[in-house]
Amino acid sequence: MKNVVIIGGDGFCGWPTALHLSAQGHRVAIVDNLSRRKIDRELGASSLTPIAHISERVQAWKEVTGNRIDFFQIDVARDYGALEDLLAMLKPDTVVHFGEQRAAPYSMRNVSAKRYTVDNNIRGTHNLMAAIAGLELDTHVVHLGTMGVYGYAGEGFTIPEGYLPVKVANDEGQWSEREILYPTNPGSVYHMTKSMDQLLFQFYARNDEIRITDLHQGIVWGTQTDETRLHPALINRFDYDGDYGTVLNRFLMQAAVGHPLTVHGTGGQTRAFIHIRDTVRCVALAVAHPPQKGAPVKIMNQVTEQHRVRDLAHLVADLTGAQIAMVDNPRKEAAENDLVVCNDSFLKLGLNPTTLREGLMAETVEIAQKYLHRFDVDAVPCVSTWTGQQKAGIVTEEALHRQIAAE
Numbered sequence: 001m002k003n004v005v006i007i008g009g010d011g012f013c014g015w016p017t018a019l020h021l022s023a024q025g026h027r028v029a030i031v032d033n034l035s036r037r038k039i040d041r042e043l044g045a046s047s048l049t050p051i052a053h054i055s056e057r058v059q060a061w062k063e064v065t066g067n068r069i070d071f072f073q074i075d076v077a078r079d080y081g082a083l084e085d086l087l088a089m090l091k092p093d094t095v096v097h098f099g100e101q102r103a104a105p106y107s108m109r110n111v112s113a114k115r116y117t118v119d120n121n122i123r124g125t126h127n128l129m130a131a132i133a134g135l136e137l138d139t140h141v142v143h144l145g146t147m148g149v150y151g152y153a154g155e156g157f158t159i160p161e162g163y164l165p166v167k168v169a170n171d172e173g174q175w176s177e178r179e180i181l182y183p184t185n186p187g188s189v190y191h192m193t194k195s196m197d198q199l200l201f202q203f204y205a206r207n208d209e210i211r212i213t214d215l216h217q218g219i220v221w222g223t224q225t226d227e228t229r230l231h232p233a234l235i236n237r238f239d240y241d242g243d244y245g246t247v248l249n250r251f252l253m254q255a256a257v258g259h260p261l262t263v264h265g266t267g268g269q270t271r272a273f274i275h276i277r278d279t280v281r282c283v284a285l286a287v288a289h290p291p292q293k294g295a296p297v298k299i300m301n302q303v304t305e306q307h308r309v310r311d312l313a314h315l316v317a318d319l320t321g322a323q324i325a326m327v328d329n330p331r332k333e334a335a336e337n338d339l340v341v342c343n344d345s346f347l348k349l350g351l352n353p354t355t356l357r358e359g360l361m362a363e364t365v366e367i368a369q370k371y372l373h374r375f376d377v378d379a380v381p382c383v384s385t386w387t388g389q390q391k392a393g394i395v396t397e398e399a400l401h402r403q404i405a406a407e
Contacts, residue, residue, distance in 0.1 A: 002287065005090060007031045007076055007128070008098030009069075010054050012237040013144060013220060013279055017096060019227035019234065020280035021287065022067045029090060030058070031083075032099070033075035035120070036237075039106070045241035045379035048253065048371045049223065052233040060233035077124035084131045087139070094287050095132070097143045099124050100193065104148065105330070105384040106243040107190035113384075114189045121193035125200055133208040140211040140290035141201075142283060147218050147272045147303060147341065149195045151185025152333060158340045162216065162299025187333055188386070201297045209294045213286045217279065218272030218303035218341075221248035222360055223367050225277045236276065238367060240375075242382030248273065248312055250380075252361060255320035256368035257375055264382070265329030267310025268336030272303035275354040285349045300345040304353035312356075319361055332386035 004021055008014040009030030022028045034054065040046050052060070058069045074082045076099055087095075100121040101107065107117040125143070132139050150159050164182045167175050181202065184195035197214070204210045228236045239245045240253035251261045274282075282302045291298040307315075313324050329335075347353075354360065368375075 001025050001027060002093040003027045003090060004094045004096060004287065005029050005031055005087070005092040006096045006098065007124070008100065009071075009096075010034060010057075011036050011098055011102070012239065013102075013276070014096075014098035015057070016225040016228050016236050016276060017098070017280045017283050018069055019061060020225060020284055021096075022061065022069055023065065023227055024284060026287075028067075029070040029072060029092075030054075031072050031074050031076065031086065033073060035075075035101075039244075043241060043243060043379070045239075045243070045376065046374070048238040048240055048368060048374055049235045050232075050371070050374065051235070051237060056233050060231045064230045064234070076127055077120045080127045080131070083127055084135065087131050087137060088135055091137060092139050094140045094142060094290070095128065096283060096287065097125065097128060097141060100144075101190065103244045104188035104190040105382060107188050107193075108386050109243065109384040117189050118193055121190075122196055122200075125197050129200055129204040129208075129210065132210055133204060138211075138293065140213070140287070142213045142286045143197065143201065143215065144283075145197060145214045145216045146191060146194045147216050147301065148187060148191035149184045149198065149216060150182060151187060152269065152271075152337045152339060156338055158342050159301070160342050161301050161345055162214065162297070187331065198297075205295070205297045211291050211293055211295070213291065213298045213300065215282065215286060215300055215302040217282075218274045218306075219246050219248065220274055220276050220279055221246060221252075221356075222276040222354075222364055223249070224363070225280055238371070240368075241379040243384055247271070247309060248316075248356075248361075249364065251313060251316045251322075252320075252364045253368050253375070254380065255316050255322035256365050257372065257377070258322070259377070259380060260323040260325035261313045261316060262325050262327045262380075262382075263310055263313050264327060264331065266335045267308060267313060267326065269309050269333065270306055270337050270339040271309065272301075272306050272339060272341050273356070274302060274304045275360060278304055278351065278354050281351060282346055285346060285351065289349060301341050301343045302346065303341050303343050304351075305355055306339045306341060307356070315356060316361065320365060330382055330385040
């Protein structure tokens with residue numbers, strides 16, 4: 001059993017991870033400032049599934065399993081003293097760090113959202129590193145990063161797990177080999193903060209010998225895990241709005257309500273995906289296999305498969321009979337790209353990946369249909385744009401939405 005603190009444990013990935021680790025017998029404490037709930041109110045776009053108050057959540061878990069999860073409301077980016085005091089009190093074996101603004105579209109929404117994303121994400125990560133170093137704790141940090149730090153330029157080779165072997169020539173023409181961080185190419189302010197996290201981790205792993213695992217995760221789909229199904233108050237988030245709804249969950253929601261599946265641009269963007277139940281399994285594996293003290297940051301690609309967006313749309317359309325609509329791409333990105341990702345680390349640790357063809361898409365559609373009465377059609381359009389420029393001849397998602405509403 002380990003003493004585990006989960007920063008951001010009230011969120012889409014953090015909550016089911018907290019339950020999963022608790023079910024495995026770990027002592028779990030959640031640290032969260034509940035900012036995701038505040039952003040819901042800001043956007044006027046609540047989770048499709050009803051999310052109980054955090055006190056109700058942890059009480060339901062105790063009633064169902066007998067396991068206790070403690071909750072501490074702390075803003076780790078703004079209240080360093082409270083974070084340091086808590087770590088000094090709990091002396092956790094592991095801190096799982098989910099406490100960052102996680103949506104690329106939201107981070108590009110406006111100047112305020114950009115500044116908030118950088119302030120929250122970078123300050124929170126550095127406060128955590130500084131506190132562990134200052135307290136001289138032997139705490140393993142497991143951080144949820146993103147595949148997006150690599151960029152999506154489609155170089156045509158397999159993306160390694162974080163590091164790239166290179167050869168460097170000195171002034172005398174003699175070659176030597178070294179390993180460097182895979183060059184980052186962030187496509188949004190959100191992805192940029194995750195790239196900056198990597199440098200913070202490299203420094204603190206080398207300078208203070210903090211044990212760190214950085215998980216470069218793909219796009220998460222699905223909603224439920226074995227643990228979140230145990231009680232209505234334990235149900236996980238289902239975001240379908242244009243800022244926080246990930247592409248496959250948005251497709252499945254659109255299909256459930258009879259809305260066309262909105263494919264941005266050509267739909268040729270290839271992305272890495274992972275089901276939420278594999279997310280919690282991967283984090284548990286990372287917690288169970290920390291790097292040695294003084295070792296470089298362990299980087300693991302937390303993905304199970306790769307698909308083009310338009311292919312996903314056709315999979316959902318074949319499953320549900322939904323129509324597909326091609327709309328303007330609000331992002332500044334390549335129209336087409338290839339993506340091949342190495343995920344050997346988790347496979348070697350025993351992960352048996354969940355794939356899209358295992359029937360769980362239908363399960364997600366069932367969740368969407370069950371809570372259809374909570375659906376807000378006005379939350380569907382993606383209105384956050386990278387450049388503010390619309391391609392001629394292609395309808396925006398917002399314009400399509402207005403057209404559908406008029407009909």
